Amino acid sequence: MVANVNDTEKKILDAAKKIFELSGYNGARMQHIADEAGISKASLHYYFRSKENLFERIFHETMEEFMKVLSTWEDDTYKWELKLREFVVEFFNFLRTNSLLFILRELNRNPDLMNDRPKKKKIGFMSYFKNLQEKGLIQNFDLSLMYVFLHSLCSYPLINKIIFKRILMMDDARFDSFLEEYPNHVADFLILFIKQSKTKK
Amino acid sequence: MVANVNDTEKKILDAAKKIFELSGYNGARMQHIADEAGISKASLHYYFRSKENLFERIFHETMEEFMKVLSTWEDDTYKWELKLREFVVEFFNFLRTNSLLFILRELNRNPDLMNDRPKKKKIGFMSYFKNLQEKGLIQNFDLSLMYVFLHSLCSYPLINKIIFKRILMMDDARFDSFLEEYPNHVADFLILFIKQSKTKK
DNA sequence: ATTTGGTTTGACCAAATGGTCAACAAAAGT
DNA sequence: ACTTTTGTTGACCATTTGGTCAAACCAAAT
Known part of the structure; x- marks a missing residue:
């Protein structure tokens, strides 16, 4: 039985994402991706002409999801805290x-991957807090610094898990429960940071 | 003229570190390392039997340097701030x-790289602040959290440079000057974090 | 039943790559 | 001077790997 085209393509994309994330571009093998997707290597090349091709698709889709989450700063009526x-x-x-x-890792290998992307119009975070600053609701500190903080x-604890x-001598269970509470501590900390910041530039 | 053995070995290690850092284990090519060191590929294998071998040497040396910096918490008479x-x-x-x-990246590829290492006796940071807590000089908050913070x-802004x-629309010069002041802001923040922390566990 | 057009694959290929080796070169003993 | 040990290298090898292709397969249209 022949599977639906889109179905196969989906299986490939899922497999490729998994393998690329696990092994990186250079470590990933087309054969592994094919195996993971349950198809032949020839089929893989039928859907995506080359490894580079498939990789860029995965990379840009991941970036897209990433950017989508980052842009959820539409002004609503919540208190900013x-x-x-x-x-x-x-x-x-x-x-x-x-x-x-x-x-x-891949951006470090090939910085051009970033240049291929369409320019992002606005950073949600920036305009949201700039707005608060202009209204005088928070002090006029350096937003770039807070963005980096x-x-x-948020990011480093997860990529540095191992x-x-x-070092903290936590087993998986302990570390997972640590991560469970973690974002709230981060929020506490950032709120504190904002409230005590003095105006400067 | 034949170069001093140690000299050649040093050239290889420098070249290997550069290439491995740039390309990762899977992306690195023995030929590139040989070229970078200015020797033949055969010579490279004369000094280090295999790629794996050379890589582990570099990895563990890098880890060593890293751990050395992390352990500079010998108690002295400074104020803790x-x-x-x-x-x-x-x-x-x-x-x-x-x-x-x-x-x-490499630890993610092969977590065993960590297990090969000799167990570290003490984390300087932890005992330093535990000591302060026991003396009642600072509150009794969760030190693991602060360690992660x-x-x-310190780490993420550098690995996420690109x-x-x-996103912050800074050119190299702007970002470099940002990084110049950055560690002091981090210190400010951590000091604030410690001073306002309530005892909890 | 036959054709048609898309899909799938085993077999194959060329290039790249880690690694080896015999031969040679330079120092170091003697 | 000579032998031995240590370095050095071009040529070569076996394997891996991304990619190709002709043949087979299959569902739908005719």
């Missing part, structure tokens, strides 16, 4: 199931 | 010239 906490929790959970290390605190577990 | 700030600045500058992404804030530059 709540909004920030909600974002941190959501962002963190997204990162838990999407390998950011994959993105970083936010991302660092080392943290080892 | 000063000590912390000094550590952050030093650690951050170390990270600027040593690719941590390399470590993370410290590392995340994306941050793009």
Whole structure:
């Protein structure tokens, strides 16, 4: 029986994402991807002309999802403390199931991957807090710094899991329960950071 | 003229570190390493039996340097705020010239690389602050959390350079000057974090 | 039943790559 | 001077790997 085209394509994309994330572009083998998708290598090449081709598809789709989560800063009526906490929790959970290390590794290998992307119009985070600053609801501190803090605190614990577990002597269960509470601590911390910040530039 | 053995070995290690950091284990080519070191591929194999062999040498040496910097918490007479700030600045500058992404990427590829290592006796950071807590100089908050914060804030901006530059719309010069002041902001933040922390466990 | 057009695959290929080896070169003993 | 040990290398090898292709397969249209 011949599977539906889109079905096969989906199986390939799922398999490819898994293998690329696990092994990176250079470590991934077309044969492994084919095996994982349950098809022949020749079929794989029938759907995607080349490894490069397939890889770029996966990479850009992952970036797309990533950017989508980052742009959920539409102004609503929450207090900003709540909004920030909600974002941190959501962002963190997204990162838990999407390998950011994959993105970083491949971007480091080939920075051009970034240039291929369409220019992003606006950063949700930036305009949201700029707005608060203009309204005088929070102090006029450096938003770039806070952006970097936010991302660092959310991303790094997940890509550095192995080392943290080892150094903090936590087994998987302990570390997982640590991660469970973690985003709320991050939110606490960022809120504190904002509230105590003095105006400067 | 035949170069000194140790000299050649050094050239190889330097070349290998450069190539491995740039391309990762799977992306690195023995020929490239040989070229970079200015010797033949056969000579490379004369000094290091295999790629795996050479790689592990580089990996463990890098880990060693890394751990050395992390252990500079010998108790001295500084106020802890000063000590912390000094550590952050030093650690951050170390990270600027040593690719941590390399470590993370390869550890992700093969977690056993960590198990090969001799067990580390003590984490300088932990005992230093535990000591302060026992003396009642700081509150009794969760040190693991602060450890993760410290590392995340120091490490991530450097391994995520490419994306941050793009999103914050900074050119190399702007981003470099941002990084110049950065560790002091991190120190400010961590000090604030410690001072306002309530006792909990 | 036959044709048609898309899908699937085993077999195969050329290039790349880690690794070997015999021969040679340079130092170091003697 | 000579022998031995240590370095060095071009040529070569076996395997892996991305990619191709002709033949087979299959569902739907005729």
